[in-house]
Amino acid sequence: MKEYKIAILGATGLVGQEFLKILEERNFPISDIILTASSNSEGKKILFKGENLTVKEAKKEIFKGVDIIFSSAGASVSKNLLPDITNKETIAIDNTSAFRMYGDVPLVVPEVNSEDLKKHNGIISNPNCSTIQLVVALKPLNDFIPIKRVIVSTYQAVSGAGNKAIQEMYKQIKDKLENKPLNYEKTILPQVIAFNVIPHGGNFLENDYTEEEMKIVNETKKIMNLPNLKITATSVRVPVINGHSESVNIEFEKEFSPEKAKELLSNFKGIKLIDNPKNKEYPMPIFISGKNDVFVGRIRKDTSCDNALNMFIVADNIRKGAALNAIQIAEKMIEMNLL
Ligand SMILES: NC(=O)c1ccc[n+]([C@@H]2O[C@H](COP(=O)([O-])OP(=O)(O)OC[C@H]3O[C@@H](n4cnc5c(N)ncnc54)[C@H](OP(=O)(O)O)[C@@H]3O)[C@@H](O)[C@H]2O)c1
Missing domain, CATH: 3.30.360.10 (Dihydrodipicolinate Reductase; domain 2)
Known part of the structure:
Protein backbone atom coordinates (compact mmCIF):
# COMPACT_ATOMS: atom_id res chain seq x y z
CA MET A 1 0.00 0.00 0.00
CA LYS A 2 1.24 3.48 -0.85
CA GLU A 3 2.44 5.57 2.11
CA TYR A 4 2.21 9.35 2.30
CA LYS A 5 4.36 12.19 3.54
CA ILE A 6 2.16 14.16 5.93
CA ALA A 7 2.48 17.64 7.46
CA ILE A 8 0.36 18.99 10.29
CA LEU A 9 -0.02 22.76 10.26
CA GLY A 10 -1.07 23.78 13.80
CA ALA A 11 0.21 20.58 15.43
CA THR A 12 0.24 22.04 18.96
CA GLY A 13 -3.45 23.08 18.88
CA LEU A 14 -6.55 21.18 19.93
CA VAL A 15 -7.38 20.06 16.39
CA GLY A 16 -3.69 19.41 15.57
CA GLN A 17 -3.32 17.11 18.58
CA GLU A 18 -6.48 15.27 17.59
CA PHE A 19 -5.08 14.77 14.06
CA LEU A 20 -2.10 12.95 15.57
CA LYS A 21 -4.27 10.81 17.85
CA ILE A 22 -6.57 9.75 15.00
CA LEU A 23 -3.78 9.16 12.43
CA GLU A 24 -2.21 6.78 14.95
CA GLU A 25 -5.52 5.16 15.90
CA ARG A 26 -6.50 4.47 12.27
CA ASN A 27 -2.96 3.48 11.27
CA PHE A 28 -3.03 5.97 8.39
CA PRO A 29 -0.35 4.99 5.82
CA ILE A 30 2.45 7.46 6.65
CA SER A 31 6.01 7.38 5.30
CA ASP A 32 7.07 10.60 7.07
CA ILE A 33 5.40 13.28 9.20
CA ILE A 34 6.31 16.92 9.83
CA LEU A 35 4.81 18.89 12.71
CA THR A 36 4.55 22.66 12.35
CA ALA A 37 3.10 25.51 14.43
CA SER A 38 3.94 29.14 15.19
CA SER A 39 7.46 30.31 16.02
CA ASN A 40 6.51 30.10 19.73
CA SER A 41 6.42 26.31 19.49
CA GLU A 42 9.65 25.83 17.51
CA GLY A 43 11.62 23.00 19.15
CA LYS A 44 8.71 21.62 21.24
CA LYS A 45 8.58 17.82 21.39
CA ILE A 46 5.41 15.87 20.59
CA LEU A 47 5.06 12.10 20.96
CA PHE A 48 3.74 10.28 17.87
CA LYS A 49 3.76 6.48 17.54
CA GLY A 50 6.33 6.20 20.34
CA GLU A 51 8.67 8.73 18.74
CA ASN A 52 9.44 12.22 20.04
CA LEU A 53 9.00 14.58 17.07
CA THR A 54 10.24 18.17 17.02
CA VAL A 55 7.84 20.97 16.08
CA LYS A 56 9.08 23.36 13.39
CA GLU A 57 7.95 26.87 12.57
CA ALA A 58 5.52 26.78 9.63
CA LYS A 59 7.41 28.25 6.67
CA LYS A 60 6.66 27.62 3.00
CA GLU A 61 9.94 25.70 2.33
CA ILE A 62 9.11 23.06 4.94
CA PHE A 63 6.15 21.71 2.94
CA LYS A 64 8.19 20.78 -0.17
CA GLY A 65 7.58 17.16 -1.19
CA VAL A 66 4.68 16.73 1.26
CA ASP A 67 1.70 14.74 -0.09
CA ILE A 68 -1.00 15.80 2.40
CA ILE A 69 -1.10 18.86 4.68
CA PHE A 70 -3.68 18.68 7.46
CA SER A 71 -4.09 22.32 8.34
CA SER A 72 -5.65 23.90 11.47
CA ALA A 73 -3.72 27.03 12.38
CA GLY A 74 -6.43 29.62 11.75
CA ALA A 75 -7.84 31.17 8.57
CA SER A 76 -5.19 33.89 8.15
CA VAL A 77 -2.34 31.34 8.34
CA SER A 78 -4.10 29.15 5.75
CA LYS A 79 -4.64 32.14 3.44
CA ASN A 80 -0.99 33.13 3.74
CA LEU A 81 0.53 29.73 3.19
CA LEU A 82 -1.68 27.27 1.37
CA PRO A 83 -2.27 28.83 -2.09
CA ASP A 84 1.50 28.98 -2.74
CA ILE A 85 2.36 25.46 -1.59
CA THR A 86 -0.55 23.35 -2.83
CA ASN A 87 -1.09 21.73 -6.24
CA LYS A 88 -2.13 18.31 -7.58
CA GLU A 89 0.87 16.69 -5.83
CA THR A 90 0.80 18.53 -2.48
CA ILE A 91 -2.77 18.81 -1.30
CA ALA A 92 -4.10 20.54 1.81
CA ILE A 93 -7.19 19.51 3.75
CA ASP A 94 -7.93 22.77 5.51
CA ASN A 95 -9.94 22.98 8.74
CA THR A 96 -10.28 26.76 8.70
CA SER A 97 -12.92 28.93 7.08
CA ALA A 98 -10.34 30.44 4.66
CA PHE A 99 -11.51 28.83 1.39
CA ARG A 100 -14.77 27.04 2.24
CA MET A 101 -17.03 29.14 0.01
CA TYR A 102 -14.62 29.39 -2.95
CA GLY A 103 -16.24 27.96 -6.08
CA ASP A 104 -13.18 25.87 -7.03
CA VAL A 105 -12.62 24.44 -3.53
CA PRO A 106 -14.60 21.31 -2.60
CA LEU A 107 -16.21 21.50 0.84
CA VAL A 108 -16.64 17.89 1.83
CA VAL A 109 -18.23 15.56 4.34
CA PRO A 110 -17.43 12.11 2.93
CA GLU A 111 -20.80 10.57 3.88
CA VAL A 112 -22.58 13.35 1.95
CA ASN A 113 -20.63 14.64 -1.08
CA SER A 114 -17.41 12.72 -1.68
CA GLU A 115 -17.90 13.04 -5.49
CA ASP A 116 -16.99 16.76 -5.13
CA LEU A 117 -13.41 15.69 -4.27
CA LYS A 118 -12.83 14.96 -7.97
CA LYS A 119 -12.93 18.72 -8.66
CA HIS A 120 -10.10 19.71 -6.32
CA ASN A 121 -7.18 21.94 -7.34
CA GLY A 122 -4.95 21.26 -4.34
CA ILE A 123 -7.09 22.58 -1.48
CA ILE A 124 -10.06 20.78 0.04
CA SER A 125 -11.97 22.53 2.81
CA ASN A 126 -13.26 20.80 5.89
CA PRO A 127 -16.57 22.38 6.91
CA ASN A 128 -17.38 24.14 10.16
CA CYS A 129 -17.94 21.71 13.05
CA SER A 130 -21.64 22.58 13.51
CA ILE A 318 -12.86 18.15 17.55
CA ARG A 319 -13.28 14.65 16.07
CA LYS A 320 -16.12 14.43 13.50
CA GLY A 321 -16.38 18.24 13.55
CA ALA A 322 -12.72 18.70 12.62
CA ALA A 323 -9.80 16.22 12.65
CA LEU A 324 -11.67 12.97 11.97
CA ASN A 325 -13.66 14.40 9.04
CA ALA A 326 -10.41 15.71 7.48
CA ILE A 327 -8.72 12.32 7.83
CA GLN A 328 -11.81 10.60 6.42
CA ILE A 329 -11.52 12.96 3.41
CA ALA A 330 -7.93 11.79 2.87
CA GLU A 331 -8.97 8.13 3.25
CA LYS A 332 -11.79 8.65 0.75
CA MET A 333 -9.38 10.29 -1.73
CA ILE A 334 -7.06 7.27 -1.46
CA GLU A 335 -10.05 4.95 -2.05
CA MET A 336 -11.07 7.05 -5.10
CA ASN A 337 -7.49 6.99 -6.48
CA LEU A 338 -7.24 10.77 -6.14
CA LEU A 339 -4.09 10.56 -4.00
N1 LIG B 1 -11.82 23.43 17.76
C1 LIG B 1 -12.77 23.09 16.89
O1 LIG B 1 -13.83 22.52 17.21
C2 LIG B 1 -12.57 23.37 15.47
C3 LIG B 1 -13.39 22.73 14.58
C4 LIG B 1 -13.24 22.97 13.23
C5 LIG B 1 -12.28 23.86 12.82
N2 LIG B 1 -11.49 24.49 13.71
C6 LIG B 1 -10.51 25.45 13.18
O2 LIG B 1 -9.19 24.93 13.29
C7 LIG B 1 -8.30 26.00 13.59
C8 LIG B 1 -7.54 25.66 14.87
O3 LIG B 1 -8.42 25.40 15.94
P1 LIG B 1 -7.89 24.84 17.33
O4 LIG B 1 -9.10 24.64 18.13
O5 LIG B 1 -6.94 23.70 17.15
O6 LIG B 1 -7.07 26.13 17.87
P2 LIG B 1 -5.89 26.21 18.95
O7 LIG B 1 -6.01 25.13 19.98
O8 LIG B 1 -5.87 27.61 19.40
O9 LIG B 1 -4.56 25.92 18.07
C9 LIG B 1 -4.09 26.80 17.08
C10 LIG B 1 -2.88 26.19 16.36
O10 LIG B 1 -2.46 27.06 15.32
C11 LIG B 1 -1.08 27.35 15.48
N3 LIG B 1 -0.75 28.69 14.98
C12 LIG B 1 -1.21 29.89 15.44
N4 LIG B 1 -0.64 30.90 14.74
C13 LIG B 1 0.20 30.33 13.84
C14 LIG B 1 1.06 30.84 12.83
N5 LIG B 1 1.19 32.16 12.61
N6 LIG B 1 1.77 29.95 12.09
C15 LIG B 1 1.66 28.62 12.30
N7 LIG B 1 0.87 28.08 13.24
C16 LIG B 1 0.13 28.93 14.00
C17 LIG B 1 -0.84 27.26 16.98
O11 LIG B 1 0.54 27.12 17.24
P3 LIG B 1 1.18 27.64 18.64
O12 LIG B 1 0.83 26.61 19.67
O13 LIG B 1 2.63 27.68 18.32
O14 LIG B 1 0.58 28.98 18.92
C18 LIG B 1 -1.66 25.99 17.27
O15 LIG B 1 -0.95 24.86 16.87
C19 LIG B 1 -9.16 27.26 13.67
O16 LIG B 1 -9.14 27.91 12.40
C20 LIG B 1 -10.53 26.75 13.95
O17 LIG B 1 -11.55 27.60 13.49
C21 LIG B 1 -11.60 24.26 15.02
Whole structure:
Protein backbone atom coordinates (compact mmCIF):
# COMPACT_ATOMS: atom_id res chain seq x y z
CA MET A 1 0.00 0.00 0.00
CA LYS A 2 1.24 3.48 -0.85
CA GLU A 3 2.44 5.57 2.11
CA TYR A 4 2.21 9.35 2.30
CA LYS A 5 4.36 12.19 3.54
CA ILE A 6 2.16 14.16 5.93
CA ALA A 7 2.48 17.64 7.46
CA ILE A 8 0.36 18.99 10.29
CA LEU A 9 -0.02 22.76 10.26
CA GLY A 10 -1.07 23.78 13.80
CA ALA A 11 0.21 20.58 15.43
CA THR A 12 0.24 22.04 18.96
CA GLY A 13 -3.45 23.08 18.88
CA LEU A 14 -6.55 21.18 19.93
CA VAL A 15 -7.38 20.06 16.39
CA GLY A 16 -3.69 19.41 15.57
CA GLN A 17 -3.32 17.11 18.58
CA GLU A 18 -6.48 15.27 17.59
CA PHE A 19 -5.08 14.77 14.06
CA LEU A 20 -2.10 12.95 15.57
CA LYS A 21 -4.27 10.81 17.85
CA ILE A 22 -6.57 9.75 15.00
CA LEU A 23 -3.78 9.16 12.43
CA GLU A 24 -2.21 6.78 14.95
CA GLU A 25 -5.52 5.16 15.90
CA ARG A 26 -6.50 4.47 12.27
CA ASN A 27 -2.96 3.48 11.27
CA PHE A 28 -3.03 5.97 8.39
CA PRO A 29 -0.35 4.99 5.82
CA ILE A 30 2.45 7.46 6.65
CA SER A 31 6.01 7.38 5.30
CA ASP A 32 7.07 10.60 7.07
CA ILE A 33 5.40 13.28 9.20
CA ILE A 34 6.31 16.92 9.83
CA LEU A 35 4.81 18.89 12.71
CA THR A 36 4.55 22.66 12.35
CA ALA A 37 3.10 25.51 14.43
CA SER A 38 3.94 29.14 15.19
CA SER A 39 7.46 30.31 16.02
CA ASN A 40 6.51 30.10 19.73
CA SER A 41 6.42 26.31 19.49
CA GLU A 42 9.65 25.83 17.51
CA GLY A 43 11.62 23.00 19.15
CA LYS A 44 8.71 21.62 21.24
CA LYS A 45 8.58 17.82 21.39
CA ILE A 46 5.41 15.87 20.59
CA LEU A 47 5.06 12.10 20.96
CA PHE A 48 3.74 10.28 17.87
CA LYS A 49 3.76 6.48 17.54
CA GLY A 50 6.33 6.20 20.34
CA GLU A 51 8.67 8.73 18.74
CA ASN A 52 9.44 12.22 20.04
CA LEU A 53 9.00 14.58 17.07
CA THR A 54 10.24 18.17 17.02
CA VAL A 55 7.84 20.97 16.08
CA LYS A 56 9.08 23.36 13.39
CA GLU A 57 7.95 26.87 12.57
CA ALA A 58 5.52 26.78 9.63
CA LYS A 59 7.41 28.25 6.67
CA LYS A 60 6.66 27.62 3.00
CA GLU A 61 9.94 25.70 2.33
CA ILE A 62 9.11 23.06 4.94
CA PHE A 63 6.15 21.71 2.94
CA LYS A 64 8.19 20.78 -0.17
CA GLY A 65 7.58 17.16 -1.19
CA VAL A 66 4.68 16.73 1.26
CA ASP A 67 1.70 14.74 -0.09
CA ILE A 68 -1.00 15.80 2.40
CA ILE A 69 -1.10 18.86 4.68
CA PHE A 70 -3.68 18.68 7.46
CA SER A 71 -4.09 22.32 8.34
CA SER A 72 -5.65 23.90 11.47
CA ALA A 73 -3.72 27.03 12.38
CA GLY A 74 -6.43 29.62 11.75
CA ALA A 75 -7.84 31.17 8.57
CA SER A 76 -5.19 33.89 8.15
CA VAL A 77 -2.34 31.34 8.34
CA SER A 78 -4.10 29.15 5.75
CA LYS A 79 -4.64 32.14 3.44
CA ASN A 80 -0.99 33.13 3.74
CA LEU A 81 0.53 29.73 3.19
CA LEU A 82 -1.68 27.27 1.37
CA PRO A 83 -2.27 28.83 -2.09
CA ASP A 84 1.50 28.98 -2.74
CA ILE A 85 2.36 25.46 -1.59
CA THR A 86 -0.55 23.35 -2.83
CA ASN A 87 -1.09 21.73 -6.24
CA LYS A 88 -2.13 18.31 -7.58
CA GLU A 89 0.87 16.69 -5.83
CA THR A 90 0.80 18.53 -2.48
CA ILE A 91 -2.77 18.81 -1.30
CA ALA A 92 -4.10 20.54 1.81
CA ILE A 93 -7.19 19.51 3.75
CA ASP A 94 -7.93 22.77 5.51
CA ASN A 95 -9.94 22.98 8.74
CA THR A 96 -10.28 26.76 8.70
CA SER A 97 -12.92 28.93 7.08
CA ALA A 98 -10.34 30.44 4.66
CA PHE A 99 -11.51 28.83 1.39
CA ARG A 100 -14.77 27.04 2.24
CA MET A 101 -17.03 29.14 0.01
CA TYR A 102 -14.62 29.39 -2.95
CA GLY A 103 -16.24 27.96 -6.08
CA ASP A 104 -13.18 25.87 -7.03
CA VAL A 105 -12.62 24.44 -3.53
CA PRO A 106 -14.60 21.31 -2.60
CA LEU A 107 -16.21 21.50 0.84
CA VAL A 108 -16.64 17.89 1.83
CA VAL A 109 -18.23 15.56 4.34
CA PRO A 110 -17.43 12.11 2.93
CA GLU A 111 -20.80 10.57 3.88
CA VAL A 112 -22.58 13.35 1.95
CA ASN A 113 -20.63 14.64 -1.08
CA SER A 114 -17.41 12.72 -1.68
CA GLU A 115 -17.90 13.04 -5.49
CA ASP A 116 -16.99 16.76 -5.13
CA LEU A 117 -13.41 15.69 -4.27
CA LYS A 118 -12.83 14.96 -7.97
CA LYS A 119 -12.93 18.72 -8.66
CA HIS A 120 -10.10 19.71 -6.32
CA ASN A 121 -7.18 21.94 -7.34
CA GLY A 122 -4.95 21.26 -4.34
CA ILE A 123 -7.09 22.58 -1.48
CA ILE A 124 -10.06 20.78 0.04
CA SER A 125 -11.97 22.53 2.81
CA ASN A 126 -13.26 20.80 5.89
CA PRO A 127 -16.57 22.38 6.91
CA ASN A 128 -17.38 24.14 10.16
CA CYS A 129 -17.94 21.71 13.05
CA SER A 130 -21.64 22.58 13.51
CA THR A 131 -22.29 22.12 9.78
CA ILE A 132 -20.65 18.68 9.60
CA GLN A 133 -22.87 17.00 12.18
CA LEU A 134 -25.97 18.69 10.75
CA VAL A 135 -25.47 17.57 7.13
CA VAL A 136 -24.66 13.99 8.14
CA ALA A 137 -28.11 13.80 9.77
CA LEU A 138 -29.94 15.70 7.00
CA LYS A 139 -28.56 13.59 4.14
CA PRO A 140 -30.49 10.28 4.61
CA LEU A 141 -33.70 12.19 5.36
CA ASN A 142 -33.42 14.48 2.31
CA ASP A 143 -32.67 11.44 0.10
CA PHE A 144 -36.04 9.96 1.16
CA ILE A 145 -38.27 13.07 1.20
CA PRO A 146 -36.86 16.45 0.11
CA ILE A 147 -36.34 19.01 2.85
CA LYS A 148 -38.18 22.32 2.58
CA ARG A 149 -36.82 24.22 5.56
CA VAL A 150 -34.36 23.75 8.45
CA ILE A 151 -34.26 25.71 11.73
CA VAL A 152 -31.18 24.95 13.82
CA SER A 153 -30.10 26.20 17.26
CA THR A 154 -26.66 25.18 18.46
CA TYR A 155 -25.27 24.54 21.95
CA GLN A 156 -21.56 24.73 21.16
CA ALA A 157 -18.78 23.52 23.42
CA VAL A 158 -15.91 25.75 24.50
CA SER A 159 -13.35 23.44 22.83
CA GLY A 160 -14.68 24.83 19.53
CA ALA A 161 -12.85 28.06 20.33
CA GLY A 162 -9.51 26.33 20.98
CA ASN A 163 -7.26 25.48 23.89
CA LYS A 164 -7.05 28.95 25.40
CA ALA A 165 -10.84 29.25 25.64
CA ILE A 166 -11.02 26.04 27.71
CA GLN A 167 -8.34 27.34 30.11
CA GLU A 168 -10.27 30.62 30.34
CA MET A 169 -13.46 28.77 31.35
CA TYR A 170 -11.63 26.71 34.02
CA LYS A 171 -10.17 29.90 35.50
CA GLN A 172 -13.56 31.63 35.55
CA ILE A 173 -15.18 28.63 37.27
CA LYS A 174 -12.38 28.53 39.87
CA ASP A 175 -12.65 32.30 40.50
CA LYS A 176 -16.41 32.06 40.91
CA LEU A 177 -16.16 29.16 43.38
CA GLU A 178 -13.56 31.12 45.35
CA ASN A 179 -15.86 34.19 45.36
CA LYS A 180 -13.31 36.22 43.37
CA PRO A 181 -14.62 38.82 40.90
CA LEU A 182 -14.84 37.49 37.33
CA ASN A 183 -12.51 39.15 34.85
CA TYR A 184 -14.66 40.01 31.81
CA GLU A 185 -11.93 41.86 29.96
CA LYS A 186 -9.54 40.54 27.33
CA THR A 187 -11.23 37.16 27.12
CA ILE A 188 -10.93 34.79 24.14
CA LEU A 189 -14.71 34.38 24.08
CA PRO A 190 -16.78 37.57 23.71
CA GLN A 191 -18.34 37.24 27.21
CA VAL A 192 -17.77 35.31 30.41
CA ILE A 193 -18.63 31.64 29.73
CA ALA A 194 -18.61 30.09 33.22
CA PHE A 195 -22.21 29.63 34.43
CA ASN A 196 -23.45 31.43 31.30
CA VAL A 197 -24.51 30.94 27.66
CA ILE A 198 -23.36 33.29 24.89
CA PRO A 199 -25.48 33.87 21.73
CA HIS A 200 -22.46 35.28 19.90
CA GLY A 201 -19.98 33.23 17.82
CA GLY A 202 -17.60 35.10 15.53
CA ASN A 203 -18.36 38.65 14.43
CA PHE A 204 -21.81 40.09 13.87
CA LEU A 205 -22.60 40.66 10.19
CA GLU A 206 -24.68 43.34 8.48
CA ASN A 207 -27.78 41.11 8.56
CA ASP A 208 -27.48 40.82 12.40
CA TYR A 209 -26.49 37.15 12.21
CA THR A 210 -23.10 36.00 13.46
CA GLU A 211 -20.36 34.53 11.28
CA GLU A 212 -20.93 31.13 12.95
CA GLU A 213 -24.62 31.25 12.03
CA MET A 214 -24.04 32.16 8.40
CA LYS A 215 -21.34 29.47 8.08
CA ILE A 216 -24.00 26.86 8.95
CA VAL A 217 -26.43 28.36 6.42
CA ASN A 218 -24.03 28.79 3.50
CA GLU A 219 -21.96 25.65 4.02
CA THR A 220 -25.03 23.39 4.35
CA LYS A 221 -26.36 24.65 0.99
CA LYS A 222 -22.98 24.07 -0.69
CA ILE A 223 -22.31 20.58 0.73
CA MET A 224 -25.84 19.30 0.06
CA ASN A 225 -25.91 20.98 -3.35
CA LEU A 226 -29.21 22.65 -2.40
CA PRO A 227 -28.60 26.34 -3.19
CA ASN A 228 -32.26 27.21 -2.57
CA LEU A 229 -32.65 25.35 0.74
CA LYS A 230 -34.43 27.46 3.36
CA ILE A 231 -32.26 27.28 6.46
CA THR A 232 -31.76 29.57 9.44
CA ALA A 233 -29.47 29.23 12.46
CA THR A 234 -28.90 30.56 15.97
CA SER A 235 -25.47 29.73 17.33
CA VAL A 236 -24.89 29.65 21.10
CA ARG A 237 -21.76 28.87 23.13
CA VAL A 238 -22.44 26.89 26.31
CA PRO A 239 -20.12 25.99 29.20
CA VAL A 240 -19.55 22.42 27.97
CA ILE A 241 -15.93 21.36 27.54
CA ASN A 242 -16.33 19.27 24.37
CA GLY A 243 -19.16 18.12 22.07
CA HIS A 244 -21.54 20.34 20.12
CA SER A 245 -25.32 19.84 20.39
CA GLU A 246 -28.01 21.04 18.01
CA SER A 247 -31.77 21.32 18.30
CA VAL A 248 -33.05 20.95 14.74
CA ASN A 249 -36.51 21.43 13.23
CA ILE A 250 -36.87 20.05 9.70
CA GLU A 251 -39.86 20.62 7.45
CA PHE A 252 -40.23 18.21 4.52
CA GLU A 253 -42.16 18.35 1.25
CA LYS A 254 -44.47 15.62 2.60
CA GLU A 255 -45.34 14.07 5.94
CA PHE A 256 -42.40 12.11 7.44
CA SER A 257 -43.07 9.64 10.24
CA PRO A 258 -40.65 9.67 13.18
CA GLU A 259 -40.43 5.85 12.88
CA LYS A 260 -39.23 6.06 9.25
CA ALA A 261 -36.75 8.82 10.17
CA LYS A 262 -35.35 6.64 12.98
CA GLU A 263 -35.00 3.68 10.61
CA LEU A 264 -33.18 5.75 7.96
CA LEU A 265 -30.89 7.47 10.45
CA SER A 266 -29.92 4.27 12.26
CA ASN A 267 -29.04 2.59 8.94
CA PHE A 268 -26.83 5.47 7.76
CA LYS A 269 -23.06 5.03 8.08
CA GLY A 270 -21.62 7.44 10.62
CA ILE A 271 -24.83 7.94 12.61
CA LYS A 272 -25.81 6.34 15.94
CA LEU A 273 -29.40 6.64 17.08
CA ILE A 274 -29.93 7.06 20.84
CA ASP A 275 -33.63 7.59 21.24
CA ASN A 276 -35.26 5.94 24.21
CA PRO A 277 -36.44 8.86 26.33
CA LYS A 278 -38.43 6.65 28.73
CA ASN A 279 -35.10 5.15 29.84
CA LYS A 280 -33.46 8.60 29.87
CA GLU A 281 -31.51 7.69 26.71
CA TYR A 282 -30.73 10.55 24.34
CA PRO A 283 -27.46 12.02 23.00
CA MET A 284 -25.49 14.27 25.37
CA PRO A 285 -22.05 15.82 24.85
CA ILE A 286 -20.55 14.45 28.07
CA PHE A 287 -20.99 10.87 26.83
CA ILE A 288 -20.16 11.32 23.14
CA SER A 289 -16.89 13.24 23.62
CA GLY A 290 -14.10 11.09 22.16
CA LYS A 291 -16.45 9.14 19.87
CA ASN A 292 -16.49 9.19 16.07
CA ASP A 293 -20.18 9.04 15.15
CA VAL A 294 -22.86 11.69 14.89
CA PHE A 295 -25.48 10.90 17.55
CA VAL A 296 -29.17 11.63 16.93
CA GLY A 297 -32.14 11.36 19.28
CA ARG A 298 -35.33 13.02 20.60
CA ILE A 299 -36.91 12.45 17.18
CA ARG A 300 -40.52 13.56 17.30
CA LYS A 301 -43.25 15.15 15.24
CA ASP A 302 -43.48 18.94 15.32
CA THR A 303 -46.90 19.45 16.93
CA SER A 304 -47.27 22.78 15.10
CA CYS A 305 -46.53 21.56 11.56
CA ASP A 306 -47.71 18.32 9.89
CA ASN A 307 -44.66 17.82 7.70
CA ALA A 308 -41.95 18.64 10.23
CA LEU A 309 -39.79 16.72 12.70
CA ASN A 310 -37.73 17.84 15.67
CA MET A 311 -34.48 16.17 16.67
CA PHE A 312 -31.34 16.61 18.78
CA ILE A 313 -27.94 16.04 17.15
CA VAL A 314 -24.66 15.74 19.08
CA ALA A 315 -21.09 15.10 17.90
CA ASP A 316 -17.52 15.54 19.07
CA ASN A 317 -16.60 18.85 17.43
CA ILE A 318 -12.86 18.15 17.55
CA ARG A 319 -13.28 14.65 16.07
CA LYS A 320 -16.12 14.43 13.50
CA GLY A 321 -16.38 18.24 13.55
CA ALA A 322 -12.72 18.70 12.62
CA ALA A 323 -9.80 16.22 12.65
CA LEU A 324 -11.67 12.97 11.97
CA ASN A 325 -13.66 14.40 9.04
CA ALA A 326 -10.41 15.71 7.48
CA ILE A 327 -8.72 12.32 7.83
CA GLN A 328 -11.81 10.60 6.42
CA ILE A 329 -11.52 12.96 3.41
CA ALA A 330 -7.93 11.79 2.87
CA GLU A 331 -8.97 8.13 3.25
CA LYS A 332 -11.79 8.65 0.75
CA MET A 333 -9.38 10.29 -1.73
CA ILE A 334 -7.06 7.27 -1.46
CA GLU A 335 -10.05 4.95 -2.05
CA MET A 336 -11.07 7.05 -5.10
CA ASN A 337 -7.49 6.99 -6.48
CA LEU A 338 -7.24 10.77 -6.14
CA LEU A 339 -4.09 10.56 -4.00
N1 LIG B 1 -11.82 23.43 17.76
C1 LIG B 1 -12.77 23.09 16.89
O1 LIG B 1 -13.83 22.52 17.21
C2 LIG B 1 -12.57 23.37 15.47
C3 LIG B 1 -13.39 22.73 14.58
C4 LIG B 1 -13.24 22.97 13.23
C5 LIG B 1 -12.28 23.86 12.82
N2 LIG B 1 -11.49 24.49 13.71
C6 LIG B 1 -10.51 25.45 13.18
O2 LIG B 1 -9.19 24.93 13.29
C7 LIG B 1 -8.30 26.00 13.59
C8 LIG B 1 -7.54 25.66 14.87
O3 LIG B 1 -8.42 25.40 15.94
P1 LIG B 1 -7.89 24.84 17.33
O4 LIG B 1 -9.10 24.64 18.13
O5 LIG B 1 -6.94 23.70 17.15
O6 LIG B 1 -7.07 26.13 17.87
P2 LIG B 1 -5.89 26.21 18.95
O7 LIG B 1 -6.01 25.13 19.98
O8 LIG B 1 -5.87 27.61 19.40
O9 LIG B 1 -4.56 25.92 18.07
C9 LIG B 1 -4.09 26.80 17.08
C10 LIG B 1 -2.88 26.19 16.36
O10 LIG B 1 -2.46 27.06 15.32
C11 LIG B 1 -1.08 27.35 15.48
N3 LIG B 1 -0.75 28.69 14.98
C12 LIG B 1 -1.21 29.89 15.44
N4 LIG B 1 -0.64 30.90 14.74
C13 LIG B 1 0.20 30.33 13.84
C14 LIG B 1 1.06 30.84 12.83
N5 LIG B 1 1.19 32.16 12.61
N6 LIG B 1 1.77 29.95 12.09
C15 LIG B 1 1.66 28.62 12.30
N7 LIG B 1 0.87 28.08 13.24
C16 LIG B 1 0.13 28.93 14.00
C17 LIG B 1 -0.84 27.26 16.98
O11 LIG B 1 0.54 27.12 17.24
P3 LIG B 1 1.18 27.64 18.64
O12 LIG B 1 0.83 26.61 19.67
O13 LIG B 1 2.63 27.68 18.32
O14 LIG B 1 0.58 28.98 18.92
C18 LIG B 1 -1.66 25.99 17.27
O15 LIG B 1 -0.95 24.86 16.87
C19 LIG B 1 -9.16 27.26 13.67
O16 LIG B 1 -9.14 27.91 12.40
C20 LIG B 1 -10.53 26.75 13.95
O17 LIG B 1 -11.55 27.60 13.49
C21 LIG B 1 -11.60 24.26 15.02
